Amino acid sequence: MIPAEVFLTFILMLSIFLGFELITKVPATLHTPLMSGANAISGITVVGAISLAGTGEHDLANWLGALAVALASINVVGGYLVTDRMLAMFKKKEG
Amino acid sequence: MDIMIQFAYVVSGALFIYGLKQLGSPATARRGNMISSLGMLVAVVAALLDQGIVDFQWIVIGFVVGGAIGGVAARMVQMTAMPEMVALFNGFGGMASLLVGWAALNPASETFTLVTIILSILIGGVTFTGSMVAYGKLSEKIDSGAMLFNGQQVVNSLIVLGILGSSVLFCMYPGAGFWLFLVIVLSLAFGVMVVIPIGGADMPVVISLLNSYSGLAACAAGFAVDNNILIVAGSLVGASGIILTQIMCKAMNRSLGNVLFSGFGSGTVEATAVDGEIKPITVEDAYYVLEAASNVAIVPGYGMAVAQAQHVVKELCELLEQNGTEVNFGIHPVAGRMPGHMNVLLAEADVPYDQLLEMDDINPRMENVDVAIVIGANDVVNPAAREQQSSPIYGMPVINVDSARTVFVLKRSMASGFAGIENPLFYKDNTRMLFGDAKESIGGLIREFN
Numbered sequence: 001m002i003p004a005e006v007f008l009t010f011i012l013m014l015s016i017f018l019g020f021e022l023i024t025k026v027p028a029t030l031h032t033p034l035m036s037g038a039n040a041i042s043g044i045t046v047v048g049a050i051s052l053a054g055t056g057e058h059d060l061a062n063w064l065g066a067l068a069v070a071l072a073s074i075n076v077v078g079g080y081l082v083t084d085r086m087l088a089m090f091k092k093k094e095g
Numbered sequence: 096m097d098i099m100i101q102f103a104y105v106v107s108g109a110l111f112i113y114g115l116k117q118l119g120s121p122a123t124a125r126r127g128n129m130i131s132s133l134g135m136l137v138a139v140v141a142a143l144l145d146q147g148i149v150d151f152q153w154i155v156i157g158f159v160v161g162g163a164i165g166g167v168a169a170r171m172v173q174m175t176a177m178p179e180m181v182a183l184f185n186g187f188g189g190m191a192s193l194l195v196g197w198a199a200l201n202p203a204s205e206t207f208t209l210v211t212i213i214l215s216i217l218i219g220g221v222t223f224t225g226s227m228v229a230y231g232k233l234s235e236k237i238d239s240g241a242m243l244f245n246g247q248q249v250v251n252s253l254i255v256l257g258i259l260g261s262s263v264l265f266c267m268y269p270g271a272g273f274w275l276f277l278v279i280v281l282s283l284a285f286g287v288m289v290v291i292p293i294g295g296a297d298m299p300v301v302i303s304l305l306n307s308y309s310g311l312a313a314c315a316a317g318f319a320v321d322n323n324i325l326i327v328a329g330s331l332v333g334a335s336g337i338i339l340t341q342i343m344c345k346a347m348n349r350s351l352g353n354v355l356f357s358g359f360g361s362g363t364v365e366a367t368a369v370d371g372e373i374k375p376i377t378v379e380d381a382y383y384v385l386e387a388a389s390n391v392a393i394v395p396g397y398g399m400a401v402a403q404a405q406h407v408v409k410e411l412c413e414l415l416e417q418n419g420t421e422v423n424f425g426i427h428p429v430a431g432r433m434p435g436h437m438n439v440l441l442a443e444a445d446v447p448y449d450q451l452l453e454m455d456d457i458n459p460r461m462e463n464v465d466v467a468i469v470i471g472a473n474d475v476v477n478p479a480a481r482e483q484q485s486s487p488i489y490g491m492p493v494i495n496v497d498s499a500r501t502v503f504v505l506k507r508s509m510a511s512g513f514a515g516i517e518n519p520l521f522y523k524d525n526t527r528m529l530f531g532d533a534k535e536s537i538g539g540l541i542r543e544f545n
Contacts, residue, residue: 005207008318008326015327018112019334025119028428029448031339031435032177034118035306037128038335039184041111042309044135044328045191047142048320052198053157054148064198066153072191073161074168075184076139080132081169082180086439087125093447 033086040079046072096146103141104324110134111328115335121448138324174443175400178302178433182230185305189222192312193279199319202270209266211318213278217258218312220282221289226305228290229298233432239295251288257281293355296397296474298432300343300354307336339434346428346454348480348491371522373509376529378536381503382543384527388465388501391415392457394425394494395437398471398506402533408470409444411537414544424450425457425467425494427475458495467499469520470533471506477518487516502526505533 002010026034049072052065111134117127143154172180196215204212231237258281265274293301310332317325344351376384385391393412399405412422424446430437438451452460461467469476472494479486480493496502497520504526520526529536 004321008321008323011323011326012314012318012330015330016334019115019331020338022112022115022119022331023335023338025116027119027121028342028426028435028453029438029451030118030121030124031342032181032433032439033124033128033435034335035181035303035339035434036177036184037115037118037131038306038310038332039181039188040135041131041328042185042188042306042313042332043191044138044325045188045195045313045316047138048195048199048316048322048325049157049191050139050142050154051145051147051320051322052195053153054143054145054150056150061198061200062153064194066157068191068194068198069154069157070161070164071187071194073158074165075188075191076135076165077162078165078169078180079184080128080135081166082172082177083128084125085169086174086177086442087121087128089439089442089445090121090124090448091442091445092122093449 029090030087033083033090036079036086037083038079039075040083043072043075043079046076096144100141100144101323103137104322107134107138107141107324108327110137111331115331138328174439175403176234177439178298178431178436179230179234181433182226182233182302182305185302185309186223186226186230188309189219189226189305189312191219192309192316193219193223193282195316196319197275197279199316200269200275204269206266208319208321209269211315213262213265215312215315215319216275216278217262217282218308218315220279221286222305222308222312224283224286225290225301225308226286228287229301229305232290232295233298233302239298241294242291247288247292251285254281254285254288258285289355295432296429297347297354299429299434299436300340300347300351302433303336303339303343304351305336307333307340310334310336343429343434346492348488371519371524373521374527376503376527378529378539379543381527381529382540384501384503385415385420385466385540386418386544388415388420390421390464390466392423392425392461392464392467392496392499393470394427394430394467394472394476394496395441395470396427396430396472396475397432397436398473398533400431400436400440400471402471404470404534404537405440405444405446407534407537407541409441409446410541411544412446414541418544422450423452423457423460425454425496426451427454427472427494430472430475454492454494458498461495461498464499465501467496467502469496469502469504470537473506473518474516476520477516478523479516479519482519496520497523497525500525503529505529505531505536507532
C-alpha cells in the first residue's frame with residue numbers, strides 16, 4: 001500500500017504538469033475570464049470547509065469551517081457567474 | 096458510500112480539466128466555464144453526502160450568505176473594475192484556505208499533516224492580505240504607487256525568519272496555540288509587506304501571482320484535510336497563475352524578482368533629452384486624416400478603461416469600417432491592470448475578438464497602417480524600449496506604432512506614463528497629439544463623421 005503522503009504528492013505533481021499544458025493553450029484574449037474562472041475553481045476549498053462546518057460540534061473548528069464555507073462560496077458563485085457574463089460578450093465577427 | 100464520494104471527486108476533477116481545455120478558444124470557452132461549474136457542483140454534492148456531516152445548518156447559512164454576496168458582486172461589477180474584483184476573490188480564496196487549515200488542526204496529527212496545515216495558513220494568509228492591498232491599490236482606495244521605506248528589506252527578512260521559526264516550533268509543539276497565532280499574524284503582515292512596494296503598472300504581475308497563490312493555498316488545504324479534489328483543482332489554479340505571471344513578466348522584459356522587490360517607478364528617473372517638438376492636432380484635422388486612411392490600428396491602454404471610452408471606440412471603429420477602412424486593435428499583454436483587461440472591455444463594447452490582435456501579430460503589419468491611434472497607452476508603445484539603452488524599459492517588447500505612417504496619441508496632458516518615463520514617441524515627426532479626455536476626443540471624431 002502506498003503511503004497517503006506519497007499518493008497525494010503524486011497527484012499534486014501530475015496536476016501541476018497538466019495545469020501547465022492546459023493553460024499555455026489559452027489565448028491571451030481570454031486571460032481575464034481565465035483568471036476569474038480560476039478564482040471560481042479555487043473556491044474548491046468549500047469542499048474541505050463543508051466537512052469541517054458540519055461536524056455538529058459547536059467548537060472553534062466548526063465556526064472556522066462555516067466562515068470558510070461562506071468565503072469560498074463567494075468565490076464559487078461570483079467567479080462562475082462573472083466569468084459567464086464576460087464570456088457571453090466575446091463574439092466573432094459576423095459574415 | 097465513501098468510495099462513491101471519492102469517485103465523484105474523480106468525475107469532478109475530469110470536468111474541471113475538460114472545462115479548462117475548452118477555454119482554449121473563445122468559441123468554446125463559455126461551454127467550458129459551464130462544464131467547470133458542473134464539476135464544482137458534483138464536488139459540493141459529494142462533500143455534502145459525507146457521513147461525517149450531521150449538522151447542515153451552518154453549511155447552508157455559509158452557502159446562502161457567500162452565494163448571495165458572490166452573485167450580487169458578479170452581476171453588479173463593471174467590466175473596468177474586473178481587476179479589483181479578481182483581487183478580492185483571490186483574497187477570499189486565500190482566507191478560506193487559511194480557515195480550513197486552522198480548523199483542520201488536531202494536535203495529534205502527524206508532522207506531515209502539520210506542515211501542510213502551516214502551509215495552507217501561511218499561503219492563505221499572504222494571499223488574503225496581499226490581495227486586499229492589491230484591491231486597495233487597483234480601486235485607488237489607497238495610493239497605487241510603490242511604497243518604499245528605509246529598512247524595508249530588514250523588516251521583511253525579520254518577518255520571514257519569524258515565520259520560519261514559529262512554523263518549526265508549531266510543528267514541534269502543535270498543542271500550544273501561541274506559535275499558531277504567531278504564524279497567522281506574521282503571514283498576514285507579510286502579505287501586506289509583499290504588495291505595498293509594487294506600483295500600479297506592475298499590478299498585472301501581482302494579481303496573476305496572487306491568483307496562483309490562492310490555488311496553491313487550496314492545494315495545501317487539500318493536503319491538510321486529506322482531499323484529492325482540493326489538490327487537483329488547487330494545482331490547476333496554481334499552474335494557471337504561474338503561467339500568467341510568466342507571460343506578464345516576459346511582456347515587461349523583467350524578472351519576477353525585479354517586479355517584486357525593486358519598487359519600479361518610484362525612483363527618480365533622469366530626464367532624457369528628447370529631440371523634436373510636440374505637434375498637437377485638432378479633432379477636425381484628425382478627422383480628415385482618418386477619413387482618407389485605408390488601414391487603421393487602435394492601441395488601447397489603461398487610460399481607455401479610466402475614461403470608459405470602449406463604447407465610443409467601437410462606434411468610431413464602425414464608422415471607419417463603413418467608410419471602407421480596415422480597422423484592427425493591437426493589444427499589448429500588459430496593457431491595463433490585469434492580463435486580458437483590454438480584451439474584456441472591447442468585448443463588452445461588442446468588438447469581435449478576431450479583430451483584437453496580439454502584439455506579435457500587429458507589429459509586422461504596422462508598416463502598412465496609415466493611422467495608429469493610441470488611446471490611453473504610454474509605456475507599451477514607447478519606442479525608447481527599442482532605441483535607448485539608458486531607458487529603464489529598454490528591452491521591453493512594445494507595439495511599434497511609430498512604424499505607422501501617422502500616429503495619433505490621445506492623451507490628457509503631457510504628464511509622463513505610470514513609470515515616469517519620457518516617451519520619445521510624442522516627439523516623432525509622424526506623431527500628432529490629440530489632447531483631452533479620450534472619450535470626448537473620440538466623441539468629437541464621431542460627430543465629424545456624421
